[in-house]
Amino acid sequence: MALALLLAVLAPAGAAHAAPGDDQWGFRGLVRDGERKPVTGAAVAVESDGEVVGTDVTDARGRWEILGLAGPGTYTVVVKTGGKTYEVEKELVRSGTTLPVQNLVMSTSDAPAVQASLGDKLAQRAVSGLNLGLLIAIAAIGLSLVFGTSRFTNFAHGENVTFGGIMGYVFASLAHLPLLLAAAAATVAGAAFGYLQDLGFWRPLRRKGVSLVTLMIASIGAALALRSLFQFLYGNGTRSLTREDWGTVRLGPVVMPATSYVAMGISVAVLVAVGVWLKRGRIGKATRAVANNPALAGASGIDVDRVTRIVWVLSGGLAALSGVLLGVFNQVSYDMGFNLLLLMFAAVILGGLGTAFGTLAGAIVVGLCTEILVLWIPADMKYVGGLAVLVAVLLVRPQGLFGRQARIG
Structure with missing residues (x-):
């Protein structure tokens, strides 16, 4: 059912498979x-x-x-x-x-x-790194919440990001919706996609008592299947999400497209909203309780299945929004989420497994290190910097920046 709906939604994108000049x-x-x-x-x-x-x-x-x-x-x-x-x-x-x-x-x-002076270059890279870190954070928080409530690592989460980017392309470039409206529509579609994944696949597996290792392997298979599906429907090329030109903005030595600043503003607003929801909202508090101790939360009257389903919906929506913003910052391709997956895992592990606020801090650190180190290392090796920081921190704090120590054995 979920696969059939996905094919129906993405079918319009196949019409743009051979669009000229899109992957130059x-x-x-x-x-x-x-x-x-x-x-x-x-x-x-x-x-x-x-x-x-x-x-x-x-x-x-x-x-x-x-x-x-x-x-x-x-x-x-x-x-x-x-x-x-x-x-x-x-x-x-x-x-x-x-x-x-x-x-x-x-x-x-x-x-x-x-x-440009080193200071100007550093400022430019720092802002670009902050932008990238915020985009990683939006997607990685959903990944962290799924790990906290479902207790397994979802390797198919990158495909949720790709789904959002492709849906943003469909709504903005093919349906000719304004960029902000296209982003909202893609986010809703991503939330529905997350719900269908849990309803049609993950929830039945949980109810059958499938082990966490099996779930993790199943997520790898789901990621491969979805990525192949996206490649078949969308093609191998990279395409601009929208042709809207909002111009550029100069703030001191920093020159960036206006869309990048808008994306940063949206990212901050969404992250603040998610933080308030987790701290103040009734379902948000229940989500934290399930993440801390599912058995105790269930014994306290919390509907663990309902909370888990809501987390999958939220995770899908956040990943889709991240895909749209990444498509504005970069371009849309069938493997864009897969390319970002390693940085998302780095952010989650660096901040501390299962901690949403730690994931935000980890994403900012990874984004800044990834972009700033380009001043001294080749651009195609810039991921090395963020991952090197991850290794260095874990050597000192194996539980991550905000994770809690756990006794094993």
Whole structure:
């Protein structure tokens, strides 16, 4: 039943399977002068190993776009205007948290240096890391709550993130809904998907008394099946979730798309709401009680099955929202959730298994380390930094930052 509904919901996305130009590599950007006004008619070129691989001219809004590059690699973006040349070196990498098409904002002002200072780079990376950490936190909190109430590690949680991203693409790009409305619709669809998973698969297995190891292995199988299904319906390419252009915002040395700041605001609001619900809400308190001691919670009159079902709904909705926001920050692909799964596990383990608030702290740490360390290590190795911090913390606190020590034996 759940699989049939999933096929019906995702079928429209299959129509975009061969959409032209959606999975290209390249750059697009904006050229401004010292007064932050658009520069019109500037010649823009992208070079690789000294050879020009693409050219464009800025329009009336100072915007340009060069797509169709060969793929990952180091490129030089050269802007020529007013008899002067400005250039910047950029790297395109294939990873779960970087864009195949990068957005650049270049200034023709002589006041700032062409090469940003270490402090400016650090600020830029810190904000990007905070954004990534908040996105990880939204998805990882659902993973942590499922572990706390169901007592097993759900390896299919990354596919819930992918489901949200694809549904966001369906609602925003195919149904042409405004981005915020598409995000809300995808979140509701993700919550329904979480409910159907528990109703049709996990709840029957729990009632049969299946062991936790078996449940974990079953989740790996479910992840493989869902990922193959997404690949079949959506295709191998990466696609932009929406064509809406909200422009860029500069806060001191930090320049980011306005959508990234909106995503951060939504993430903070949602995380605060979940925290208040866990601390103040009746079901939230029951969820914490079940996570601490299911047997005692059931003996106290709490409907453990109902609480677990609500947690699956909440987990699916949060994962879907994270997928939409990640699709705005990055692009949508059939394996985007799988690429993020390792960072989600790192956040949950770093914060402490089963602790929602610890997961938030762990996600922020992982996000910051992942982005900031790119200043010193290659971009395609940036996950190493976050995982190295995880190992270092666990050597000192095996229970995580906010986990409780447990006696074994």
